[in-house]
Amino acid sequence: MPSEVVEEHGIETPEQVELRFPLAGLGxxxxxxxxxxxxxxxxxLVLVLILVLAFSAGMKAGALDHMSSTAAKWFTAGVILFYxxxxxxxxxxxxxxxxxxxxxxxALKIRVIKDSGRQITFFEALARNLLRVxxxxxxxxxVGVISILCTRQNKRLGDLxxxxxxxxxxxxxxGGYIGLPVSRTFPSNLYGTPAAPAPVAIxxxxxxxxxxxxxxxxxxxxxxxxxxxxxxxxxxxLGSRLLDALCVKMGVPVPTDVPPERTLEAISYALRSxxxx
Numbered sequence: 001m002p003s004e005v006v007e008e009h010g011i012e013t014p015e016q017v018e019l020r021f022p023l024a025g026l027g028x029x030x031x032x033x034x035x036x037x038x039x040x041x042x043x044x045l046v047l048v049l050i051l052v053l054a055f056s057a058g059m060k061a062g063a064l065d066h067m068s069s070t071a072a073k074w075f076t077a078g079v080i081l082f083y084x085x086x087x088x089x090x091x092x093x094x095x096x097x098x099x100x101x102x103x104x105x106x107a108l109k110i111r112v113i114k115d116s117g118r119q120i121t122f123f124e125a126l127a128r129n130l131l132r133v134x135x136x137x138x139x140x141x142x143v144g145v146i147s148i149l150c151t152r153q154n155k156r157l158g159d160l161x162x163x164x165x166x167x168x169x170x171x172x173x174x175g176g177y178i179g180l181p182v183s184r185t186f187p188s189n190l191y192g193t194p195a196a197p198a199p200v201a202i203x204x205x206x207x208x209x210x211x212x213x214x215x216x217x218x219x220x221x222x223x224x225x226x227x228x229x230x231x232x233x234x235x236x237x238l239g240s241r242l243l244d245a246l247c248v249k250m251g252v253p254v255p256t257d258v259p260p261e262r263t264l265e266a267i268s269y270a271l272r273s274x275x276x277x
Contacts, residue, residue: 009115009153009165021117021167021207023154024110026145029166033141035104040086047082091129096122099211099251109169111207115153119210120164128158167207204263208250209270216246217271220264227261239264 009021085093094102100111100120112128114120120128135144135156144156153165223242227235239260246267247254255263 007152007154009167021113021165024108024166024168025154026148028108028110028168029148029154032102032104032108032110035107036090036102039103040090043086044083047079051079088126088129088132091132092122092125095120095129096125100207105166110166111169112164112166113207115163115165117207119207120162124162124164128162128164131156131158131161169207204247204250204252204255204267208252209267211250212246212267212271216249217268220246220268220271224261224264224268236260 007023009023091102095105095112098106100113105111112120112125114124132144135141135147135158137143141156144158147156147160148154151160153159155165159165220242223238227239230238243260243263244254246264258266
């Protein structure tokens with residue numbers, strides 16, 4: 001993979017929650033795009049083979065001689081629709097419903113998010129990808145490459161229109177993760193040391209929080225509210241189970257270097273700061 005200068009896009013909320021997103025550069029975006037094009041080419045090849053086999057079988061059976069003009073038009077429209085979905089829908093649908101990641105982006109561990117840090121919607125994904133036809137001219141995505149190199153946040157024209165950025169999904173360090181102040185005081189006899197007032201960095205990518213709902217926030221707050229009245233063993237067990245369930249929903253590994261209740265508190269704080277609940 002070509003080396004690239006990784007810059008960060010920072011977001012500060014009114015609650016002083018700091019979100020840091022390492023921006024994806026031209027190298028990783030190019031490789032992700034190349035992989036997606038290979039997948040599209042493979043799908044196109046499969047379609048061509050199916051059509052060749054279907055026409056061959058139809059000619060042998062004489063079915064093509066009896067095909068009406070209306071049926072031929074519908075068949076042609078279906079093929080055109082397939083190519084439209086394959087080219088534009090491929091990127092838009094994956095980015096809208098697969099957490100901002102096409103298969104190529106997932107392989108390169110990058111994703112598309114809004115400038116504000118939230119997950120993009122279908123219409124935003126569609127808007128940024130309809131501009132691919134402009135980014136691609138006059139060839140080899142020259143306009144898109146120039147735009148990425150000339151903008152501070154590595155944006156192509158589609159990103160400028162949809163107010164999106166492409167960021168790295170990193171799990172090896174706290175870059176791009178949430179660092180949140182803990183407002184709840186945890187008893188010192190539970191973990192051996194009193195809770196520090198300093199922000200707690202937890203190993204969960206900030207954009208993954210968009211996968212949690214108001215119901216998840218309600219369950220988390222309910223547990224944190226009654227946790228002090230629970231026996232120590234049951235309290236630790238329930239906290240671990242709840243955190244495991246939330247991490248599965250977000251698709252992230254469970255943080256092991258921060259106590260579960262502190263992680264749950266940070267998740268609750270982050271969700272509220274983004275207007276969830």
